[in-house]
Amino acid sequence: MKGSRAEEKIMSGCAISGILNRKGNRFSGEEIIDSIALMHERSNGLGGGFAAYGIYPEFKEQYAIHMFYDDLDAKEEVEYFLNRHFNIAVAEKIPTREVDKISNPPIIWRYFAMPNEQKLSEFGLADDEYVAQSVMNINANYRGAFVVSSGKNMGVFKGVGYPEDIGDFYKLEEYEAYLWTAHGRFPTNTPGWWGGAHPFTLLDWSIVHNGEISSYGANKRYLEMFGYKCTMQTDTEAITYLFDLMLRKHKLSLESAVKAVAAPLWSEIERMEPKEKKIATAIRTIYGNALLNGPFSIILGHKDGFLALNDRIKLRPLVVAEDEERTYVASEESAIREICSEPEKVWTPRGGEPVIGLLEGREEVWA
Known part of the structure; x- marks a missing residue:
């Protein structure tokens, strides 16, 4: 599955895009492909991918586990694990088509499954924690296997290639979702390989990311204190796990999580009103090792919508x-106007300012 490194290091590379229908109406993948394709020059063909929410309504209560396998031996070993730990309703090949520019794909499979009740009782875990631990176990311990996504009623479709070719390869025009995110990759520190393409996921969290996080080592060590296994050696995996830790495990609000990863400077905190200063100080103190240093813009997708965010100094674009x-959110305004020629409102958020897009009626959940 692994490919070669990019020959040049272009720090501003990568493209991200996202579309949310706030009413929950589903639409095909054609528009997100058109949006990300307009930013073709921001990637180099070593990675493209999409996250789609709402695509499996007939299996919406099941975890949809997308897998990459290097070979049939890896597939056999992982399926033995899955059959012992999950009740699998459907196991099938993910439909693809031949595309000239896409070569050497892995074995691509999906499973609709629920955790085995006896195992849940034995380990004393909730469904989501059981699935999360199973995902990290597979990625860490099963050679030649990689969990692409593991959420409910969502899935990730990614690989080595330009994103528009990846979308064509997976037949994304045949899927309908209420939220799509997309990524065109220009890898700078890790090889271009199928598992290394974005989005990165855990449960129904998905991250597409443009940038380079210099705090990866501190973030990784911090996550390992809470049982996370960072096996991909990439900052995007760490970002995904940080949000899972804060939002799922610690039940922080989206805005509080933002104050952790893109924290205000201490000099800014000193000038805040007393109540705001107290909250910001507590978050900065408790979650100091969750701070992301370096240039970045990200879209965090989840079942209720998305969070878009760039670094405090705004070294990566976001519209x-x-x-x-x-x-809509994208690296370039042109990528939005390609699919929405006359939006009612267009703006560029300030550095570190979160953009939270939610399905109607879900605002209170994330307050």
């Missing part, structure tokens, strides 16, 4: 737009 039903 947002809205119309009557949708919220």
Whole structure:
């Protein structure tokens, strides 16, 4: 599955894009492909991918586990593990088509499954924690196997290639989702290989990321204190796990999580009103090792919508737009206007300013 490194290091590379229908109406993958394809020059063909939410309504209560396998031996070993720990309703090949520019794909499979009740009782875990631990176990201990995504009613489709070719390869025009995110990759520190393409996921969290996180070592060590296994040696995996830790395990609000990863400077905290200063100080103190240093812009997708964010100094671009039903976010305004020629509102968020797009009626959940 692994490929070669990019010959040049272009620090501003990578493209991200996202579309949310706030009313929950589903639409095909054609628009997100058109949006990310317009930013073709921001990637180099070593990685492209998409996250889609709402695509499996007939299996919406099951975990949809997407897998890459290097060979049939790896597939056999992982399926033995899955059959012992999960009740699998469906196991099938993910549909693809031949695309000239896509070569040497792994074995690509999906499973709709629920944790085995006896195992849950034995380990004393909730469903989501059981699945999360199973994902990290497979990625750490099963050679030649990689969990692409593991959420409910969502899936990730990624690989080595330009994103528009990856979308064509996976037949994304045949899927319908209420939230799509996309990534065009220009790898700078890790090889271009199928598992290394974005989005990175855990449960229904997905991250697409443009940038380079210099705090990866500190973030990784911090996550390992809470049982996370960072096996990919990439900052995007660490970002995904940080949000899982803060939002799922620690039940922080989205805005509080943002104050941890893109924390205000201490000099800014000193000038805050007393109540705001107390909260910011507590978050900065408790979650100091969750701080992301370096240039970045990210889109965090989840079942209720998305969070878009760039670094405090705004070293990576991010543009947002809205119309009557949708919220759009992308690295370039042109990528939004390609699919929405006359948005009602367009703006560029300040550095470290979160853009939170949610399904109607879900605002209180993330307050």
